[in-house]
Amino acid sequence: MNYGEIKKTDIANGLGVRVSLFVSGCPHHCKGCFNSETWDFDYGKPFDEGVQEDIINLLSPSYINGLTVLGGEPMVPANQRALLPFLKKVRKTYPDKDIWCYSGYVFEDEILKGNANIPETNEFLSLLDVLVDGRFIEEKKNITLKFRGSENQRIIDVKESLKQGRTILMNI
Numbered sequence: 465m466n467y468g469e470i471k472k473t474d475i476a477n478g479l480g481v482r483v484s485l486f487v488s489g490c491p492h493h494c495k496g497c498f499n500s501e502t503w504d505f506d507y508g509k510p511f512d513e514g515v516q517e518d519i520i521n522l523l524s525p526s527y528i529n530g531l532t533v534l535g536g537e538p539m540v541p542a543n544q545r546a547l548l549p550f551l552k553k554v555r556k557t558y559p560d561k562d563i564w565c566y567s568g569y570v571f572e573d574e575i576l577k578g579n580a581n582i583p584e585t586n587e588f589l590s591l592l593d594v595l596v597d598g599r600f601i602e603e604k605k606n607i608t609l610k611f612r613g614s615e616n617q618r619i620i621d622v623k624e625s626l627k628q629g630r631t632i633l634m635n636i
Contacts, residue, residue: 465488465489465510465543466506466507466509466510467509467515468502469485470486470519471483472522473528477532477534477566478562478564478594478611479529479562479611480528480529482532482564483519483522484531484532485531485532485534486502486535486536487511487543487547488504488505488507488535489535489542490502490503490535490536490537494600495601496600497600498600499535499536502536511546511550519531519550519554520557523561529561529562530558530562530564531554531562531564532563537569538565539567539568539585541582541584544582547588548584548588551591551592552591554591562594563591563594564594564595565595566595566596567597568597569598571597571620571631590626593621593622594619594620594634595620596611596618596619597618597620598616598618600613600614600617601616604616610636619636620632620633
């Protein structure tokens, strides 16, 4: 897997100050995407052990609330496989920091049902605290929304959703 960018102190993609990893590769190609260069799976640099260690170190200050993974599309099977061991390490190293993920896929239909045959999906989801789901729709763009770009996108409490067996939205 490649990545396009790492933001060391990001306040736009989740609560508090975060480290954000922009992965490469996205099949959605949303009209008006702010990050279209990451559509290409070969864009950017390799997400190797050194990069992963750098991110682990960037997460260490107490003022960093957590990690956000976005892109590109983190929920593409190849990206899930590459990210899963890393997210496990983040969770183990920083159990009190949260992990947010942005995906163009819809939680119920495309992630839970559509990825049901992808072995990594359930474990991947179990490591997340928050999922912002849904494709960016330019006609529904709303710059007043917190942590999302278009009105169809939702901020989902993943742990509570998995626990209750239904989608639980966060009140932010």
